[in-house]
Amino acid sequence: xxxxxxxxxxxxxxxxxxxxxxxxxxxxxxxxxxxxxxxxxxxxxxxxxxxxxxxxxxxxxxxxxxxxxxxxxxxxxxxxxxxxxxxxxxxxxxxxxxxxxxxxxxxxxxxxxxxxxxxxxxxxxxxxxxxxxxxxxxxxxxxxxxxxxxxxxxxxxxxxxxxxxxxxxxxxxxxxxxxxxxxxxxxxxxxxxxxxxxxxxxxxxxxxxxxxxxxxxxxxxxxxxxxxxxxxxxxxxxxxxxxxxxxxxxxxxxxxxxxxxxxxxxxxxxxxxxxxxxxxxxxxxxxxxxxxxxxxxxxxxxxxxxxxxxxxxxxxxxxxxxxxxxxxxxxxxxxxxxxxxxxxxxxxxxxxxxxxxxxxxxxxxxxx
Ligand code: UD1
Ligand code: UDP
Numbered sequence: 061x062x063x064x065x066x067x068x069x070x071x072x073x074x075x076x077x078x079x080x081x082x083x084x085x086x087x088x089x090x091x092x093x094x095x096x097x098x099x100x101x102x103x104x105x106x107x108x109x110x111x112x113x114x115x116x117x118x119x120x121x122x123x124x125x126x127x128x129x130x131x132x133x134x135x136x137x138x139x140x141x142x143x144x145x146x147x148x149x150x151x152x153x154x155x156x157x158x159x160x161x162x163x164x165x166x167x168x169x170x171x172x173x174x175x176x177x178x179x180x181x182x183x184x185x186x187x188x189x190x191x192x193x194x195x196x197x198x199x200x201x202x203x204x205x206x207x208x209x210x211x212x213x214x215x216x217x218x219x220x221x222x223x224x225x226x227x228x229x230x231x232x233x234x235x236x237x238x239x240x241x242x243x244x245x246x247x248x249x250x251x252x253x254x255x256x257x258x259x260x261x262x263x264x265x266x267x268x269x270x271x272x273x274x275x276x277x278x279x280x281x282x283x284x285x286x287x288x289x290x291x292x293x294x295x296x297x298x299x300x301x302x303x304x305x306x307x308x309x310x311x312x313x314x315x316x317x318x319x320x321x322x323x324x325x326x327x328x329x330x331x332x333x334x335x336x337x338x339x340x341x342x343x344x345x346x347x348x349x350x351x352x353x354x355x356x357x358x359x360x361x362x363x364x365x366x367x368x369x370x371x372x373x374x375x376x377x378x379x380x381x382x383x384x385x386x387x388x389x390x391x392x393x394x395x396x397x398x399x400x401x402x403x404x405x406x407x408x409x410x411x412x413x414x415x416x417x418x419x420x421x422x423x424x425x426x427x428x
Pocket of ligand 1: 070071072099100101102103104122123124125126127128156157158159191192265266267299300301343
């Protein structure tokens with residue numbers, strides 16, 4: 061029996077890899093193992109619980125305010141014995157985190173084949189997002205199988221000289237996850253709190269935005285909220301203490317914003333499906349919002365998800381206070397512009413990405 065090991069460690073990787081774990085587990089000729097790095101702790105465990113995924117290995121690497129050095133060296137040191145014991149035929153990694161890069165590097169050192177899920181996303185700007193653009197490009201150098209979510213991602217890989225027969229357009233597994241999480245009968249105390257208002261969902265965490273850019277983002281949001289007492293904002297705050305300290309300083313006392321602990325994925329997807337608009341610097345939310353028909357102001361200088369911009373759902377607004385303020389205010393006040401951004405479009409697949417990836421893996425394993 062051939063062995064596949066999935067390795068992931070942060071919340072978004074788990075949300076997009078757990079549906080694939082569950083798909084692979086039903087394939088009789090594959091032995092599936094999960095190794096989590098624990099780059100995130102609480103935010104990772106919450107997702108594993110919801111998708112009922114158990115990890116056979118947990119590297120438990122997270123520390124408070126961890127640096128890129130901490131994450132990289134801890135994973136390299138701790139994953140080596142796991143790879144040596146399990147000897148997987150293929151290791152699957154996801155996206156662009158430091159878990160993804162370090163795991164791919166460890167596999168390269170051990171001569172183990174790597175399959176890269178969500179391959180080919182690019183900004184071609186090494187500092188934005190940081191360090192994700194480096195991570196995903198580096199993983200593409202190592203990977204043997206590239207599972208590209210869209211045709212555009214495939215084109216990027218082809219332009220970089222990757223072998224065409226090893227690139228597969230599958231759709232994004234985020235859409236598979238959404239199919240299982242969004243429910244008609246969802247209710248929540250936070251929806252009741254916002255029942256008589258337009259609800260804005262806010263998230264922010266990017267490393268390159270920590271400090272001053274994030275301060276400017278929060279100042280812009282606060283100004284608009286103070287001018288629109290009829291609007292309520294929900295901000296499930298990332299666990300990173302460096303995010304929390306800036307949010308505390310800039311948003312404290314603003315009456316129509318509620319800062320809450322991270323939502324579990326079912327709460328988050330269902331609240332997103334029912335909110336008015338989203339302000340974020342997240343990657344995954346840029347994939348989810350178009351299929352939910354929710355306008356997103358992307359508080360970043362670049363995006364690796366231009367499909368959402370072309371679909372009209374996403375708008376890049378940078379991290380300057382003035383631009384975020386103006387765009388946020390306009391979307392609240394200009395119905396025509398709001399409606400033009402809130403059409404339901406889905407450039408990221410049909411929700412069968414996991415099935416396609418598992419089928420391809422079965423075919424490729426036969427050749428090994
Ligand atoms: C990481 C990824 C980023 C991804 C993001 C998703 C890297 C370098 N960054 O960034 O690509 O977009 O996850 O959220 O791989 N913490 C907790 N509990 C948790 C999670 C985090 O306490 O469950 C705190 C810890 O103090 C930790 C800090 O948050 O040191 C930062 O976590 P880290 O994984 O280094 O960075 P993220 O910004 O989460
Ligand atoms: N998410 C969640 N709870 C929250 C905030 C986000 O479940 O409180 C989900 C969100 O719907 C998306 C993923 O987490 O599926 C995105 O994670 P994040 O923004 O941390 O990382 P990124 O996608 O930027 O790498």
